[in-house]
Amino acid sequence: GAVVSQHPSWVICKSGTSVKIECRSLDxxxxxxxxxxxxxxxxxxxMATSNxxxxxxxxxGVEKDKFLINHASLTLSTxxxxxAHPEDSSFYICSARxxxxxxxxxxxxPGTRLTVT
Amino acid sequence: xxxxxxxxxxxxxxxxxxxxxxxxxxxxxYPSLFWYVQYPGEGLQLLLKATKADDKGSNKGFEATYxxxxxxxxxxxxxxxxxxxxxxxxxxxxxxxxxxxxGAGTTVTVRA
Numbered sequence: 206g207a208v209v210s211q212h213p214s215w216v217i218c219k220s221g222t223s224v225k226i227e228c229r230s231l232d233x234x235x236x237x238x239x240x241x242x243x244x245x246x247x248x249x250x251x252m253a254t255s256n257x258x259x260x261x262x263x264x265x266g267v268e269k270d271k272f273l274i275n276h277a278s279l280t281l282s283t284x285x286x287x288x289a290h291p292e293d294s295s296f297y298i299c300s301a302r303x304x305x306x307x308x309x310x311x312x313x314x315p316g317t318r319l320t321v322t
Numbered sequence: 323x324x325x326x327x328x329x330x331x332x333x334x335x336x337x338x339x340x341x342x343x344x345x346x347x348x349x350x351x352y353p354s355l356f357w358y359v360q361y362p363g364e365g366l367q368l369l370l371k372a373t374k375a376d377d378k379g380s381n382k383g384f385e386a387t388y389x390x391x392x393x394x395x396x397x398x399x400x401x402x403x404x405x406x407x408x409x410x411x412x413x414x415x416x417x418x419x420x421x422x423x424x425g426a427g428t429t430v431t432v433r434a
Contacts, residue, residue, distance in 0.1 A: 318363075
């Protein structure tokens with residue numbers, strides 16, 4: 206139980222285009238989803254927290270207009286990287302928290318590798 | 323604020339060797355503590371957790387004990403395998419927040 210999926214697993218896009226990444230909780234309702242960014246050989250950096258039906262809360266230094274987050278249902282959150290540039294290339298990981306496992310436990314997706322050329 | 327300090331890597335071991343990765347934390351209240359593992363090109367998997375002092379989390383031969391007196395949650399495995407090669411992250415969630423604070427990660431390579 207408590208499975209989180211991400212789609213796509215990897216994507217290559219051209220500079221200036223937008224890319225949407227989906228995060229789904231497959232067998233539980235996710236009241237809160239988190240989006241992280243991970244650079245090579247580094248730890249995870251929390252980008253934003255989203256609660257179903259409300260606006261996302263972004264961490265300091267994360268551009269809200271560049272990284273659009275939507276959490277329209279209890280099983281789906283999306284991250285859209287708008288007007289992507291090569292510096293946005295990274296590994297993006299989502300996690301979900303719900304009633305399963307208690308409020309302190311997060312379940313992670315497999316990640317999405319974004320390459321902007 | 324809350325923080326996690328993790329042993330610097332990389333760590334290289336031979337198969338069947340003993341592994342320990344040190345982790346200490348700073349937090350207010352009573353945090354929950356976690357170890358996550360990340361295999362190359364993949365997301366994070368929860369390895370084990372402990373939610374209160376003196377709890378011992380264990381899974382797949384790995385163990386970690388929540389030590390409040392030393393604010394530590396060291397990860398240990400008695401006999402590692404090549405398949406244990408991965409990056410290991412220590413993390414905490416504080417009692418008054420829901421955000422995970424991660425350590426820097428420790429890369430472990432096990433040689434046959």
